[in-house]
Amino acid sequence: MEGTQKAGPEAAQKVLLVSPKTSFGPKLQRTYAGGLGTVNPGERNLLPPLDLLRIAGVLRVAGSDPHIVDEEVDGPLPPVACRRGGRMEADVVICQVSLAAMHEDVRKLAEFVAAGLRTFAYTSIRGHDQWQEILTTSGCAGLLLPEAIPDLGRLVGGGDTGGSHSPGLITAGTARDLAGRPPVYGDLAREPLPARDLVDHRRYVFPALPGHRVTTMNASFGCPYPCSFYCPYPLAEGKKVRAYPVERIAAEFQQCAQLGITAVVFRDPVFTFDRRRTLALCEAIRRTGTGIQWWCETRIDRLDEELIRAMVDAGCAGVEVGVESGDARMHDSAVRKRLSLDTVRAFHRTARQTGLKMLFLLLFGLPGETRHSIANTLEFILELGLSSEEFNVGVITPYPGTPLHDLALSKGWIRADQAQFTSFNVVMRTDELTENELTQALALTEELHRIDGGRAPAGTLADYRRHVLSWAGTGPVPDGQPA
Numbered sequence: 001m002e003g004t005q006k007a008g009p010e011a012a013q014k015v016l017l018v019s020p021k022t023s024f025g026p027k028l029q030r031t032y033a034g035g036l037g038t039v040n041p042g043e044r045n046l047l048p049p050l051d052l053l054r055i056a057g058v059l060r061v062a063g064s065d066p067h068i069v070d071e072e073v074d075g076p077l078p079p080v081a082c083r084r085g086g087r088m089e090a091d092v093v094i095c096q097v098s099l100a101a102m103h104e105d106v107r108k109l110a111e112f113v114a115a116g117l118r119t120f121a122y123t124s125i126r127g128h129d130q131w132q133e134i135l136t137t138s139g140c141a142g143l144l145l146p147e148a149i150p151d152l153g154r155l156v157g158g159g160d161t162g163g164s165h166s167p168g169l170i171t172a173g174t175a176r177d178l179a180g181r182p183p184v185y186g187d188l189a190r191e192p193l194p195a196r197d198l199v200d201h202r203r204y205v206f207p208a209l210p211g212h213r214v215t216t217m218n219a220s221f222g223c224p225y226p227c228s229f230y231c232p233y234p235l236a237e238g239k240k241v242r243a244y245p246v247e248r249i250a251a252e253f254q255q256c257a258q259l260g261i262t263a264v265v266f267r268d269p270v271f272t273f274d275r276r277r278t279l280a281l282c283e284a285i286r287r288t289g290t291g292i293q294w295w296c297e298t299r300i301d302r303l304d305e306e307l308i309r310a311m312v313d314a315g316c317a318g319v320e321v322g323v324e325s326g327d328a329r330m331h332d333s334a335v336r337k338r339l340s341l342d343t344v345r346a347f348h349r350t351a352r353q354t355g356l357k358m359l360f361l362l363l364f365g366l367p368g369e370t371r372h373s374i375a376n377t378l379e380f381i382l383e384l385g386l387s388s389e390e391f392n393v394g395v396i397t398p399y400p401g402t403p404l405h406d407l408a409l410s411k412g413w414i415r416a417d418q419a420q421f422t423s424f425n426v427v428m429r430t431d432e433l434t435e436n437e438l439t440q441a442l443a444l445t446e447e448l449h450r451i452d453g454g455r456a457p458a459g460t461l462a463d464y465r466r467h468v469l470s471w472a473g474t475g476p477v478p479d480g481q482p483a
Helices: 050-061 102-114 128-138 146-158 232-237 246-258 275-288 305-313 328-333 341-354 371-384 403-411 435-451 458-472
Strands: 014-019 065-070 092-097 118-123 142-144 214-217 263-266 293-298 316-324 357-364 391-395
Touching (some): 014 050, 050 065, 050 146, 050 214, 092 102, 102 128, 118 128, 128 142, 142 146, 214 246, 246 275, 305 316, 305 341, 328 371, 341 357, 341 371, 357 435, 371 435, 371 458, 391 435
Parallel strands (some): 014 065, 014 092, 092 118, 118 142, 263 293, 316 357
C-alpha cells in the first residue's frame, strides 16, 4: 500500500483491514468467544485474524484492493495521515474491535477517523450500549457485524452508510432500532475463499499443534443449545447452525496446502453438530491428500467412536469440548448442556484409545455454583487424570446481550468494568459465591496446573486434595447429592 497512487476513477478501492495491538498482547485471542475475544493468561495461542481474511476475500472478488495489518505480529502501524499523500494511503479502513479490548480498539479507530479516512469498526459485540460508545467515541462511519461480510463489496464500493439495505451495518441512526433484532445472514455457499495469502502464517502459534504453519477456519457458524443463557457463541453467531458446503472446506484445505500451511484450527462452536455432514466432511478432507492436521471444538454428546475415528483418519489431532462442571448437580440444574458425567467418562476413554488429544473446557461461577461443586470439578479432573494441557478453567462472564447479563445487572452482581470481561477475570459474584471465593477457586486451578495433576506423584496429589477439601469445608459431595 505504501507509496501507491490511484490510477484513475476506476482504480480499485484500497481497503486497510486492521487487527490492533493492545496491552493484552498475544494473550488476547480475538477469534474465541464467538469473536468477542478472550484473554487467557495461561495460553500462548496466536491465531490469524480469520474474519479479516474472510472480509478481504469478499472485497477482492468485488474489485477492491485489501491489505491486512495484524499489529500483534506486524508491529504498530506508522502514523496514518489522510488518504491524500499519507504514508499508509487507503480509501477505507475496517478496524477490529473486541469486547475486553474495546476501549483500546476504539482509540485506534479514532486515530483513523482523525486522519480523514472513511472508517468502520468490525465487531461481534451485540450490546446497544457498547455500540453507542464505539460510534460516539470514535466517530467512525458505522459498525460492521459478522452478517455484514457478504455485502461488504457493495458497501465499500458504493459508500452506503444508511444501514437500511446492508444487514449487519450499524450506524448512530440505526443502533437503537437494530439492538436485539435477530441477525440476518447471507448465503455461505456464495462466499469466496478467505484471502489467506495476505498474512504470513509462519508467525502464528497454536501450542497443541507445535511446529506448524497455522491458520484458522470455520466450517459452520451458530449454536442452538440452551447454554446461550451464558455462552457468547449463540449471541455472536446466532442459534441456527449455518454450514459451508463440504466442497468449499476441501477447497480451503487445498488453498492452505498451496500456501504452505500445515495446520488448521476450526473455530466452529459445534463442529460435529450434523453427524452425517461431519462424516462427509472428514472424507472430503482426507481425499484432498494434503496431510494437514486440524483441531476443532464441539460437544461430547455430538461425538461417538465411529465419528472420532473418522476425524482422526482425516487428520484431526484434537478437540476442545465444553464440559463446564464435574459436579452432577450442576449439570442437572445450571450448566444447561444436559450432559452426564458418565458420557464424559466414556468420551475420555475413547479419546485415549484413538490417540485423540483433548482439552476439557470448564467453568466456575454459574448461578448455583458452590465451594462444594467446585471441589467436585477439581476432583473430576483428578479422576480422569488430565494433564495440565488437557483442561482449561474459565470463570463466568456476563457477556452483554446474554440473559445472564440481564440477570446479573438486576441482582447487582457485576463488580468490574467490561475491560475485565476476559473469561479469566472474576467480574461478578452470585448469591452463592463472592468474588473473593471465585478468585480462590481460580487459584486452586492454577495450583493444579502447576503440579500437572494428571502426572503428579501420589504424595503431591494427596496434599492438593487436602488443600481443596479444607477450602471447601468438607469432602467432595458424591455425584447427584445436594451440595
